[in-house]
Amino acid sequence: MTHYTDFIGNLGIENTPPAGIETVKWWIKNANITHCDTILDLACSTGFSSINISNLTSAKSIGIDISNTSISAALEIAKKNKVEELVNYQVGDACQLPFDNNSFSRIIVGSVFGFIENRDIALNECNRVLDVDGLLCVSSFYFLGNPPEQLLKKVNKCIGYTPDANRDYSFWNSFFGKHFSFELEDKILLPVLNDQDLENEVNLKLNTSLLATNSNDFDTLLNIRRTLNELRNYQGVVRWICKKKKANS
Numbered sequence: 001m002t003h004y005t006d007f008i009g010n011l012g013i014e015n016t017p018p019a020g021i022e023t024v025k026w027w028i029k030n031a032n033i034t035h036c037d038t039i040l041d042l043a044c045s046t047g048f049s050s051i052n053i054s055n056l057t058s059a060k061s062i063g064i065d066i067s068n069t070s071i072s073a074a075l076e077i078a079k080k081n082k083v084e085e086l087v088n089y090q091v092g093d094a095c096q097l098p099f100d101n102n103s104f105s106r107i108i109v110g111s112v113f114g115f116i117e118n119r120d121i122a123l124n125e126c127n128r129v130l131d132v133d134g135l136l137c138v139s140s141f142y143f144l145g146n147p148p149e150q151l152l153k154k155v156n157k158c159i160g161y162t163p164d165a166n167r168d169y170s171f172w173n174s175f176f177g178k179h180f181s182f183e184l185e186d187k188i189l190l191p192v193l194n195d196q197d198l199e200n201e202v203n204l205k206l207n208t209s210l211l212a213t214n215s216n217d218f219d220t221l222l223n224i225r226r227t228l229n230e231l232r233n234y235q236g237v238v239r240w241i242c243k244k245k246k247a248n249s
Contacts, residue, residue: 004159004224005045009069011217012076012210015045017110017139018237019188024052027137030184030241031106033057040064040104040129042122043094043112047074047087050108054086059106062099064092076210094122099129108137113175115161120178127179127244136180136242142169147234155231158224163231169238180242188239192232198225 008015017023027033027049035058041050044063051074054061065071074089092098095118107126113119126136143165156162169187176182193201202222206213 003067004161005065005067006069007220009046009067009071009073010211011206011213011221012073013046013205013208014048014077015070016048017108018141019139019190019239020048021052023110023139023239024049025056026186026239027106027108027139027241028053028057031135031137033059033106035059037105038062038103040097040099040107040126042107042109042126043116044074044089045070047077047089049110050087051078051081051083053108054083055081058086061087062104063087063089064094064097065089066091066093073210080210095125097125097129101128102131102134103129105131105134106137107134110139111141113172114141114163114167119175123175123179130244132244132246134244135183136176136240136244138176138238138240138242140172140238140240141235142172142238143167143234144236145234147231151227151230154227158227165234169236172238176240176242179245181245182240183243184241186239188237190232190235190237193229195226198222198229201225 037059039050039059039061041061041063044050044065047063050061050063053059063074068091071089071091078084078087094116107130116122146165152162202225
């Protein structure tokens with residue numbers, strides 16, 4: 001199938017960070033995001049996080065993603081939500097951010113670092129473009145146990161990516177700790193949904209899509225959501241507010 005991010009972009013539907021709008025509100029509250037902040041939405045997909053942050057706080061946001069279709073959808077969704085004057089989106093690589101040093105007061109990231117091959121380079125880039133007093137806002141999946149190999153193969157078939165079950169809490173803590181100190185932490189478990197709730201969720205997403213959809217889209221998206229929902233049995237979510245370390249730390 002088309003890569004997952006392109007599939008979502010082609011449909012023009014929201015692609016949320018782990019725990020969705022509750023994570024966005026958690027970031028706003030605990031990173032004290034206000035209209036004075038300049039936000040980088042890293043690997044923004046269709047712009048859910050930055051659109052909602054700008055809508056709730058009037059902060060200015062820039063989103064970057066490697067998927068052309070996702071960026072196109074983000075721009076349209078921003079217009080639909082009437083925040084196009086506050087947000088901007090552009091195609092770009094997280095490992096080569098086209099921004100000056102110290103450009104942003106806040107950077108928001110969902111589970112993107114699990115998908116980036118050169119994640120250390122991308123983290124270095126975040127460190128570079130974040131202001132000296134800036135905050136990195138994270139919401140990341142981590143593994144609590146080892147899922148069956150067959151399930152991991154199903155995930156790969158659905159989204160073109162095989163999660164690494166070795167990436168547990170300690171893995172991500174060590175990873176982000178290279179450049180950042182942890183100001184606040186919140187661990188949560190996402191509910192495993194029943195079939196009817198999954199169907200309702202998919203129907204809602206497609207009914208609010210910017211583009212016309214068909215039964216094949218419903219079946220494809222439902223299969224993806226069922227598979228990722230099954231994976232929740234083996235995952236937790238950790239949310240962090242991280243402070244940039246001083247140069248001599």
